[in-house]
Amino acid sequence: MKREYNGTSALQKKGHFITTQRRLLLDLLYEAEGHIDAKELYRRAIEKDASISQATVYRSLSLFKELGLIDEMRLGGVQCYYEIKQGIDHQHLICQGCGKIIEIDIPHFQESINKIQKDHCFKVTKVELYMHGYCTDCGNKS
Amino acid sequence: MKREYNGTSALQKKGHFITTQRRLLLDLLYEAEGHIDAKELYRRAIEKDASISQATVYRSLSLFKELGLIDEMRLGGVQCYYEIKQGIDHQHLICQGCGKIIEIDIPHFQESINKIQKDHCFKVTKVELYMHGYCTDCGNKS
DNA sequence: TTAAGTGCAAAGGCTTTGCAGCATA
DNA sequence: TATGCTGCAAAGCCTTTGCACTTAA
Numbered sequence: 001m002k003r004e005y006n007g008t009s010a011l012q013k014k015g016h017f018i019t020t021q022r023r024l025l026l027d028l029l030y031e032a033e034g035h036i037d038a039k040e041l042y043r044r045a046i047e048k049d050a051s052i053s054q055a056t057v058y059r060s061l062s063l064f065k066e067l068g069l070i071d072e073m074r075l076g077g078v079q080c081y082y083e084i085k086q087g088i089d090h091q092h093l094i095c096q097g098c099g100k101i102i103e104i105d106i107p108h109f110q111e112s113i114n115k116i117q118k119d120h121c122f123k124v125t126k127v128e129l130y131m132h133g134y135c136t137d138c139g140n141k142s
Numbered sequence: 143m144k145r146e147y148n149g150t151s152a153l154q155k156k157g158h159f160i161t162t163q164r165r166l167l168l169d170l171l172y173e174a175e176g177h178i179d180a181k182e183l184y185r186r187a188i189e190k191d192a193s194i195s196q197a198t199v200y201r202s203l204s205l206f207k208e209l210g211l212i213d214e215m216r217l218g219g220v221q222c223y224y225e226i227k228q229g230i231d232h233q234h235l236i237c238q239g240c241g242k243i244i245e246i247d248i249p250h251f252q253e254s255i256n257k258i259q260k261d262h263c264f265k266v267t268k269v270e271l272y273m274h275g276y277c278t279d280c281g282n283k284s
Numbered sequence: 285t286t287a288a289g290t291g292c293a294a295a296g297g298c299t300t301t302g303c304a305g306c307a308t309a
Numbered sequence: 310t311a312t313g314c315t316g317c318a319a320a321g322c323c324t325t326t327g328c329a330c331t332t333a334a
Contacts, residue, residue: 017308017313038298053316058299074216078324079298093264104262112248113273120246121278122235128274131258133266159288159333180323195291200324220299221323 010067021045021052025060029070035081035101073128075101091129097138152209163187163194167202171212177223177243215270217243233271239280 007026008018016022028044029036036044042057061082064070070082075094091109093102106129117124133139149168150160158164170186171178178186184199203224206212212224217236233251235244248271259266275281 015313019308019314021315051316054298055300055317056315059314062300093258093262093266095264096267102262102264104258106254106258109254112251112254116235116246116248116273117275120235120244121281122237122244122273122275123281124235124273124275125238126274128270128272130270131255131264131266132268132270133259133264136263139263139265157288161289161333163290193291196323197292197325198290201289204325 007064007069010069011063014067016063016067021049021056022060022063024049024052025057026064026069029064029082029084032083034103035073035075035083037079037081039079041082071126073130075130076132089127091127092131093135094130094132095135095138096132097134097141100135102135149206149211152211153205156209158205158209163191163198164202164205166191166194167199168206168211171206171224171226174225176245177215177217177225179221179223181221183224213268215272217272218274231269233269234273235277236272236274237277237280238274239276239283242277244277 007030008023011018011022024045025041028041028048032041032044038054038057038061041061042052042054045052045057061070061072065072065082069085071085072080072082073092075081075092088105089109090103090105093104094100095102109127109129113124113127116122149172150165153160153164166187167183170183170190174183174186180196180199180203183203184194184196187194187199203212203214207214207224211227213227214222214224215234217223217234230247231251232245232247235246236242237244251269251271255266255269258264
């Protein structure tokens with residue numbers, strides 16, 4: 001699996017061990033194909049390895065984040081959500097009705113960011129844009 | 143104080159009591175002139191009213207948020223930050239070096255939001271844009 | 285007067301951490 | 310073999326909640 005290889009090689013490059021737990025968690029993050037929180041990741045992990053601990057899940061997420069393999073985001077609740085870092089940045093529409101998360105690309109968004117960086121002498125490393133509201137289905141209901 | 147009046151009248155309109163605690167907390171939120179978290183708000187509150195409880199702080203913040211008096215945001219840490227809702231929306235630059243938060247206005251941002259709403263049939267009620275990175279000072283250091 | 289609000293303390297949910305044993309390189 | 314990693318359990322934070330007392334209207 002090409003994708004898994006990317007993750008594990010990033011671990012190796014920085015001198016981290018490739019453990020069965022980390023390999024499993026990376027696989028699950030790729031399979032998730034989107035946003036997943038630590039609790040759900042742990043739930044899926046113990047299905048494949050009953051002995052894995054929550055501590056390992058949190059420690060791995062923290063490491064993956066540090067290595068830039070995943071993005072962390074807060075979508076309104078208490079907990080964080082994670083997803084494999086994508087080549088192209090995308091932003092989020094969060095439905096307050098059904099909780100659905102819609103990923104969107106915003107045309108020319110990068111240009112706006114570049115302008116902001118210039119105007120404020122600020123070097124942007126990460127952008128998070130969350131738009132809360134109501135999706136088509138939930139909007140029609142009310 | 144005109145500003146305080148706004149807050150308390152919003153309470154009254156919806157049939158909520160104006161208590162000394164709520165008045166104090168609204169005052170402190172206005173005085174903060176920016177982002178403040180529940181813990182800091184509580185710290186400032188007990189300086190003026192030693193008997194106020196954390197529960198009241200959290201319950202009041204929750205009420206103010208529901209009434210649309212304040213905005214809640216997550217700036218990277220575990221806890222939430224709050225600020226009096228401003229007439230004009232502004233967005234945030236968050237410095238990863240010194241933790242400074244810079245509020246910015248983005249020209250024509252509302253137009254972009256409108257387009258997104260239209261394109262995705264999504265009714266946006268709240269927009270959060272966080273740009274993490276390094277401010278002028280911290281950018282120069284590295 | 286009376287429903288709403290408060291303080292207190294305990295509990296809840298998510299995340300982190302210390303430590304002894306285990307596994308990768 | 311020697312670090313680094315893991316599992317376990319406990320602790321840490323932030324936030325919420327139950328209950329009896331208090332207070333605004």
